[in-house]
Amino acid sequence: MNFQDWFKLFQEQILNTSLIEWLAVGFGVTEVLLAKKNSIWLYPTGIISILLVMTLLYSANLYAEIVLNIYYLVMSVYGWLIWKNQENHHHKEVRWSTRKEIVIAVSISVIGFGIFYTALINLPEHFVVAKIDIFFTKSDVPIADAFVSAFAWAGMWLLAKRKVENWIFLNISNIVAIPLLFHKKLPLMACLTTFLFIVAVFGFFEWKKIINENKLKLA
Incomplete structure (x- = not known):
């Protein structure tokens, strides 16, 4: 596809984007901006975004993808509770990860990659569980898809712990996700x-x- 084709596809996707999709995107962007400001409000906005996405997935009968978003929902509630507890004790300090936390984050990435990759290459596109039809989107690039999801898992865990390295793990996920989304002909999501x-x-x-400002205050 040339640039003109991409731009045309981009326009079509914008025009065909539903209100719920725009709301999900809006709350998702707001979540990241609030995280940048170290604001606890990132979590309620993020939860709204996740619930909207899950509504869209349910409408499309993509139940397996809903399971992935349930993890994001659980981690968001977990992070919200941790941050709320810290703020109740007037403790909002951002920190670097310890060696142990880095090991855990890397382990989450590796194990998560294994889980996602195994699921992507082995799960059928359609199966039945408890008389419910389960539809699963097959991937032609399972390694990249698994990589993106696994590092996002680790990044969300570090964000909940208020660790600076969460941005590194999330951006490792993002840097692979951008060309992946173009590959899937989703220029709007890639942008x-x-x-x-x-x-x-x-x-x-x-x-x-x-962190540097807090060090100066303590000096």
Whole structure:
């Protein structure tokens, strides 16, 4: 596809995007911007975005993808509770990860990759569980798909722990997701992910700045 074809596809996707999809995107973007500012409000906005996405997936009968979003929902609630507890004790400090936390994050990425890759290459497109028809979107690039999801898993865990490295793991996921989305002929989502990548870069330096400012206050 040439640039003109991509642009035409981009226009078509914008015109065909439903209100619920726009709301999901809007809340998703707001979530990342609030995370950059180290604001606890990232979690309620993120939860709304996830619930909207799950509604769209349910309408499309994509139940297996809903399972993935349930993880994001659980991690969002988990992160919200942790951040709320920290703020109740007037403790909103951003920190670098310990060696143990880095090992855990890498382990989440590796194990998550194995789970996703195995599912992507082995699960049929359609199967029945408890008389419910389950539809699963097959991937022609299972390695890339599994990689993106696995690093997003680890990034969300680090975000819940208020660790600076969450931005690194999330952007490792984003940098692979951008060409992957173009490959899947989803230029609108690719552009959105590019925006999120840029915000995450600024988020990393913003959180690093917060740590340095806290050090100066203690000096």
